[in-house]
Amino acid sequence: MKGYLYDSDRCMACTSCTVVCPVAAATREFLGPKMVGPALSRFRRPALAPDLAADLCSNCKNCDISCPSGVPISTLNMLSKAEYYRHHRHRLRDWVLSHGQLMGNLATPFVPLSNLAIANPISRTMLGAFGFAGRMPLPAYVRKTFRKQFRALRQQSFPQKVVFFPGCYIDFYDPGVGLDFVAVMQANEYEVVVPRGLGCCGTPMVANGFPGAAERAVRRNVRALQEWTDAGVPVVACCTSCSLTLKQEQQELFDVPGAAELAARVYDATEFLLELRDRGKLKTDLKQLSGRYLYHAPCHLRDQGIGRPGFEMLGSLPGLEISDADAGCCGLSGSYGFKGDRYEVAQAVGDALFKKVRASGADAVISECGTCRHQITVATGAKTLHPISVMRRAFE
Ligand code: SF4
Ligand code: SF4
Incomplete structure (x- = not known):
């Protein structure tokens, strides 16, 4: 993981980030991005007790969008959470929420039982006791993951290839989006590739203070995609958190060889299609x-x-x-x-x-x-x- 005092001295205390922070607007408990990010990070040296001031930060990144000095404020907050959890135990709830791939692999073979098990009123009350929001239903797992359905697809072969990065949400909850992407690319004479070995992009682990697991996820994805990035094939995601992580967050947090080369090939799906359209490469x-x-x-x-x-x-x-x-x-x-x-x-x-x-x-x-x-x-x-x-x- 990269250094702790990452770029905080670029902050000129303009407070633009605090003005746009939705969490600071919603609760007075949160000190806001300027204070929790660059200001406090100057004091968070390893010799001092790590704090949880950043725990209310949702990692939405609105502060980063607004900062005129390019301070990676949300990344400072995630580093601060990571430091806290180096010294404190995680909650089971946060482990479950951040290991979506493992949970999906365990749950999908037992759909619909696994969905019944998490959605009935008794288990929702029990989930509440473990710190989940009882009023917020978890999304339902699908029986056939995107990868399973993709393997059974018969695509037309085309010389133009594009790699699809499914991510956990499309794989375990919303595979139709991935299949729609394949259909759009096939209609535009692209063959879609989903390499073996791809997994979670790492964002939920970062947001919940599991930087070690996130870095392992990044390394695994970079390895799985290397053959394709070396060949100059675009890598496309339909989930904006996945595309943001592959393009940017993994580099802000970790030193993984090959991550920068991968980032240069990554597109959000709609960005990729708009670029093709503007180059006259889409069906009209x-x-x-x-x-x-x-x-x-x-x-x-x-x-x-x-x-x-x-x-x-x-x-x-x-x-x-x-x-x-x-x-x-x-x-x-x-x-x-x-x-x-x-x-x-x-x-x-x-x-x-x-x-x-x-x-x-x-x-x-x-x-x-x-x-x-x-x-x-x-x-x-x-x-x-x-x-x-x-x-x-x-x-x-
Ligand atoms: S990432 Fe955190 S600090 Fe930044 S705007 Fe979102 S909630 Fe606020
Ligand atoms: S927007 Fe950037 S420069 Fe302004 S206070 Fe926030 S971190 Fe500092």
Whole structure:
């Protein structure tokens, strides 16, 4: 893991980060990004007792987006959490929430029993006793993971290849998004490759103070992708937290050989498609669609500095009406809103978005992030979709 006093001296105390921090706005318990990040990190030398001031930080990265000095504030916060947990025991709840791949591998063979086991009222009360938010249902596992379904797919072979990084959410909860990506790429004469050995991107481990497990995940992914990055093949993710980690966070936190070379090849799926479209490489005989949609940009997409490529792509599809919710963070932030002691903050953070969704009357809410979609559906009852699922209908 990289050094502890990482770049905090670039902070000029302008407080822009504090103004945009959704958690600081939702609770006075949180000191805010300037104080918890660069200011306190100057005092957090190993000889001093590590503190948990950063634990309320959800790693949404809105502070990073706003900082004019390029201070990686959320990364300082995650380093601070990691340091704390070098000296203190983790909660079982945080271990479960951050090891989604292992939990998925254990749970999916027993669907629907495993879903019943976590969703019935008695077990939700028990989960509450272990620190989970009883009112926030965990997403349901699928019986057939994306990887399983992908292995059974018969793709048409094309000289142009693209590597797909599924990540845990698509693999265990929402495989249809990955299959939609494959269909869109096949319609545009690309063959999709999913190398063996890919796993969790590491973000949930970082956010819950397991830097060792996160670094092992990064090393494993870099190794699994090396053959393809060496060959110059693009690596595409449909989950914005995965694409952000592969592009940026893994380099801010760890020194892993090959990570920078991989980062240079990584795209978010909508970014990749927009680039192909702008180069005239996408099909243009698209099907006429219909529908009125509301778009929510995930924080981890906005932090990538690539605009809103999914919103732009969908806006250009024939027959679609789409507006941007522009209502900030949904509040869930991966695993944060599933915690009993963070649930109220997560709901308060997402409240502006929930109000816009309820008032919109849209047919569905579109967002690239699986956990944003889950939060929106649970809070408002709205139907949610990944942009790629709408694009599939236009391209096929
Ligand atoms: S990552 Fe999000 S919650 Fe954490 S300090 Fe930055 S803006 Fe606030
Ligand atoms: S936005 Fe950047 S420079 Fe301004 S207070 Fe926050 S960390 Fe410091």
